[in-house]
Amino acid sequence: MKKRALCALAGLALCVSLTGPAYAAESGVSFEVNGTPLVQEFTSKVENDTTYVSYWPIVQAIYPDATAVWANGQAEVTASGLKLELKPGAKYIVANGRCLYVPTGVKLEDGCVMVPVRTLCTALGAQVVWNGEDGRIAITSGSGPITSGDSFYNQEDLYWLSRIIYAESGNQSLEGKIAVGNVVLNRVASTQFPNTVYDVIFQRNQFTPASNGRIQKTPTAECVIAAKLALEGANTAGNALYFINPSISSSSWFSRNCTYVATIGAHAFFA
Structure with a gap:
């Protein structure tokens, strides 16, 4: 029997069967x-120059053995060598x-879980080619799904980066947490700075939590996620090398000697 994702939360489905491509014309x-x-059972839309797609038809086309369930408020996909979690919002x-x-967030529209096509295909290990002449996106299977986090992340870097993010911005938004991670990785x-995450964090007179012991506190799950996102290349702070909280520290030295980049939450970032 053909495997399907099942209807899940408050009457909303995982968008595994549709009568027509509701967003294709859009x-x-x-x-x-x-x-x-992909014609039937497929939806797509363009939002802020990002092409969103219903995930299931693409997953199933590349991994016919895939199954999907709705659990913990998200779509959870399992296939050979693949575990995928997509949480609306x-x-x-x-x-x-x-x-x-996914800066603009995972979508849930008309019962469909929708994600940017390039992000989805990165997870699936597939290639995406845009043909502008006929408005066509061609997706091609690769050699398998994305490499696991255990293999991809340098575990020491992840350990210390998640802890400095928690110590410096544990009460900030996800974007603010990523930005602190960006500063460390930019350094x-x-x-101008040491060439490892550990040495950057523990460089003398740079990060107060490294000297007062707060760096040793266990980070929240979102701080670990922010560290992973920064290590994946997500960037909300540009080329910033410094950040301060203007409400508790003077920004005059940075204003005179550095280039202002952005303010995210409580922190101002400078390069």
């Missing part, structure tokens, strides 16, 4: 997977323990 984009057009998806950034990449 998006003006056609899709194919491994050369086969979340600004990331989880694939094999890795967190992939690692800069010749």
Whole structure:
């Protein structure tokens, strides 16, 4: 019997069967997977230059053995070598323990869980090619799903990055947490600072939590997620190398000597 995702929460379905492509006309984009057009049971739309798609038809086309259930307020997909979690409203998806950034959030519309097509295909290990001449997105299977988080993340970097994020911005938004992670990683990449996450964090007179012991506190789940997102390349702070909380620290030195980048929550960021 053909495996299907099941209806889930408050009468909302996982969008596994549709009578027609409700958003296809809106998006003006056609899709194919491994050369086969996706026409039935598929929806898409373009929002802020991001093409969103209903995840299930693409998952099933690439992984015919896939199953999906609704649990813990999210779609949970299992296939050979793949575990995928898509939570409506979340600004990331989880694939094999890795967190992939979705700045505009996972959508739930008319019972359909929808995600950016490129983010979904990254999780699936598939390639995406845009053909502007005929408005077609071609998706091609790769050698398998995304590498697991256990293999991809340097565990020492993840350990310390999640802790400095928690110590410096545990009460900030996800974007603010990512931004603190960005500052650390920008320093690692800069010749002005040490070249490891640990050495950047523990460089003398740089991060107060490293000297007062707060760095040792166990981070929240969202701080770990923010660290993973930063390590994946999510960036909310540009090329910033410094941040301060203007309500408790003077920004005059930074204003005179650095380039202002952004203010996110309680922190101002400078390069």
